Amino acid sequence: MDGRIAVIGTGVIGASWAAQFLAAGYDVIAYDPATGAEARSRAAVAEAWPALTRLGLASGASLARLSFTTDPAVAVAEAVFVQESGPERADLKQHLLTTIDQAAPADTVIASSSSGLRPTELQQMCAAHSERVLVGHPFNPVHLIPLVEVVPGESTSVAAVERAMALYTSLGKRPILVRQELPGHVTNRLQAALWQEAYSLVERGVVSVADIDAAIAWGPGLRWALLGPLLNQHLSGGAGGMAHTLAHLGPPAEAWMADLRRARLTPELTDLLVRGVDEELAGVDLGELIQQRDDLLVALLEAKRDRRALP
Missing domain, CATH: 3.40.50.720 (NAD(P)-binding Rossmann-like Domain)
Structure with a gap:
């Protein structure tokens, strides 16, 4: 164009x-x-x-x-x-x-x-x-x-x-x-599902805000950046792929999903989340953090461009 x-x-x-x-x-x-x-x-x-x-x-x-x-x-x-x-x-x-x-x-x-x-x-x-x-x-x-x-x-x-x-x-x-109109479209809804449980886990004292970020950034987030959540499930099934994963991990995953909690952003929870982020960033130069994030994003994009098998 x-x-x-x-x-x-x-x-x-x-x-x-x-x-x-x-x-x-x-x-x-x-x-x-x-x-x-x-x-x-x-x-x-x-x-x-x-x-x-x-x-x-x-x-x-x-x-x-x-x-x-x-x-x-x-x-x-x-x-x-x-x-x-x-x-x-x-x-x-x-x-x-x-x-x-x-x-x-x-x-x-x-x-x-x-x-x-x-x-x-x-x-x-x-x-x-x-x-x-x-x-x-x-x-x-x-x-x-x-x-x-x-x-x-x-x-x-x-x-x-x-x-x-x-x-x-x-x-x-x-x-x-996106073939249907929904509040938040698609990706924000996926993020909201994660945020809801993250907020709940922090509210209940299961983990800290920093632990939530570490759990994703140093765990599934690394794989999600390459393949997304569903293809990673497929690879988890080995030779049997997604069918094997759902047959063996589907029932426990359903139980986990049923146990997820709803969280409401009360003043108390909001304060807990804000203080948690402040504690996580204590002593960190925010400008440097953003620059390092962007540098790694560029490096990842450059690497993904050359990996034709990745979706």
Whole structure:
């Protein structure tokens, strides 16, 4: 896809999207009404650039191809794709999406980064061409994490879905098509299932916050980064694969699932979790932690690119 990409909203997610599109060789025009947004966004894009350079820039990719406007209609007027990353509030998106829908070319896909709003709800804000509206939900840091959840609404056209999937794939992303609208889409629901039990275990005093993080980061999280939870189950079954795993571990796993607890974020539990993270990070330079995380993410992405058998 050739042409200009419009990035609407340049907070943490939007600025990272802008960096990703620039690295793919696009002209990017951004809109964000917040005071100081342009300066913050340019700084965030520049900060992401070394990692993107290491992963490989497209021919012609340049920070100089980023421009800003104070008018969302101007931002989308000549865009071939719109990535909207405004605040996660329907009342704030209403006027913004209506303006974008009226100003963007009729065949330009409007993708929202929303992590929770249903695409059908967003389509109702776009009376002119609701068929080109969908959710393109990324994961932070957007310029490094390949996953994008593409979620069509009730009136989203097949053509719009295909264009979004193709564009994200061309960026080096790994889009998945979510075939039903659910609160939180898919991946956040999977995370929420883990968070629920993690919160419960901390609340009950079974383990500390640091122990929860260690249990995942030094255990199944290492394998999940390579194959995901279900393929790892398949490999656990040896020659018998998933069938063997489910036959032998399915019944106890069902018992474990039945014993999982519900957790409510009461003030007491919230305080317990916040204090636990603070204790875990005591003496740790947060900037260094983020830099090391990103360095390892880049190394992992580079390694996975060369392992064609991995999904």
